[in-house]
Amino acid sequence: MIRNTLLTVTEVGLPVDEKLYIRKNRIESENGSNGRRISIVTGIHGDELEGQYVCWQVQQRIAAHPECLLGTVDIYPAMNPFGIESVSRGIPAFDLDMNRIFPGSEDGDMNEYIASRIVHDLEGSTLAIDIHASNIYLTEIPQIRINEMSAERLVPIAQKANVDFIWVHGASTVLEATLAYSLNSRGTDTLVVEMGVGMRITKEYGDQLTDGIFNLMKELNIWSGETAPVRKPIISSDPDEVEFLNAPAAGVFVKTLSHGAMLKKGDEIGLIIDPLSGKTLYPVLSPCNGWLFTVREYPIVDQGSLMARILKREIGGQPQ
């Protein structure tokens, strides 16, 4: 049997008759834990909900085979409960992106204090997985993004997570304020997953990532049960290999192809249309052969709005 313990990571009193709680569910075998710990984190951005399903699905599978749990599984479904419950990406009362305030400060304001308590609680995990869902504008193939400074350590781990793509990106000072950067720089391995789209749950992707999480748990000696085979991801660490397609004009973007499509140069990815004049303003054509791993979901575009990302690589069929 397993033991579920609902724990409060931190709490802060709000002005009128309410407390803000950051909570986690600690799941262990009733026989105890071997000390290995995986932390599943999501909801830093209140509009990214894909991780909600994963948190539930992981617990469903553990409950189905409690005898296989060797270590500790900590589930943090709502790092930004204000944002989640007010359909807001940031922290609503403060208009603040929570993933730009880590590692926080014990002596800082309310949000910095919460951020600091979160980092403190997650530190020491054998592995942390921070699940994001891009945003409301873009749909993403399940992928893990890794700062080049942590690539050597994290890419071999990410390869076991059953994602389609591992994107090693350049270091950026701004990104030093993310949860993942804070944890990785403190020696707690942390993977950032991006998949699906904001404000929605893509069950298929949630199941895929859950398979990957159990595979990682088995690798880390947290889980002894059967795991599904995982796909071999495409890995890109060359910034020149990713083509960004930005809108040449304002309009309404109507996609022709979905994310995951294999592209030939000149393929129509979508159209930018003008409903007022009834004209097609621009066909959005692929400038290269490659793999469409991001595509715009939210139709309204300004000049410059991101419509697609293409990995400029010839890939024989869907990555498996």
Place this chain on the structure above:
Amino acid sequence: MKKEILFEIPGIYRDAFRVTGYTFGEGEKALCIVGSMRGNENQQLYCASRLVARLKRLEEDGKLIEGQQILVIPCVNSYSINTKRRFWCIDNTDINRMFPGYDKGETTQRIAAGVFEQIKDYRYGVQFASFYMPGAFVPHIRMMKTGYEDPKLAAEFGLPYVVVQPPRPFDTATLNYNCYICGAPASSLYTTNTARIDTESAQQAEDAVLNFMSRRGIINYRAHGGYRSEIINGEDMVSLRAATSGFLQCLVKPGQRVEKGQLLATILDPYEGTVRSELRAPVYGVVAFAGDEPMTYENTAVLKLIPEVE
């Protein structure tokens, strides 16, 4: 005065988005002044508009020094001001987190790149900046500790204080920081308010910029004397945090001198009206910032003091 469109992108259903600049004088690019960058920065826009009016009169009176060019950009984000959104309307991104920008990137990166291209060659930069916390500040100049900062230069504005602050990670994408990197000393000028117009501190800001221009040989103007600025390390400011949440009643104003132990604010229970907590001055000093929201959260800085130098 020359009015021109510095950057423009067409909208779909809205009028085109424009960044408009006002140039005074011709010649060496001496000083660039940027007003509001966010949709709630009405005071910053107001300050810039006053400066446009003042510089127009000075130019007409022949008070600009020949060979010196001044650029004023009153507003970098008119779309957000017009819709009362703080950040960019479609994607809620902050233009002041996009510098130096990227002309092939996303919309706000393009706006930042377009604006930065226009201002990067100016010798000095001034931004009418706002603080992210709602409240009132004592007027001051803020400079980032980049290794290039020159607080003595900032003191030429003649405002009561110059605050030097080390940059945080997100500061590296601000206009101010990137001006420094390009070799243009940039000063953020904080007036009292953000969303509400405060004419007194706007007047002070206007005089401060004219002081600076006068002392730097950009205009021929008998400047209002101003203050001998006190240079403060931002880390030396004393933050007073609310021990509890509740109704905030600040009993002091920015610029007010306070005694050690003086009661500065009370926080009241919003149901029962009783005092939940009090904030007293831990040092002798001057109030630099006083929060003005009716409610405060727990652990939130509601007052900042500049400690008195012993």
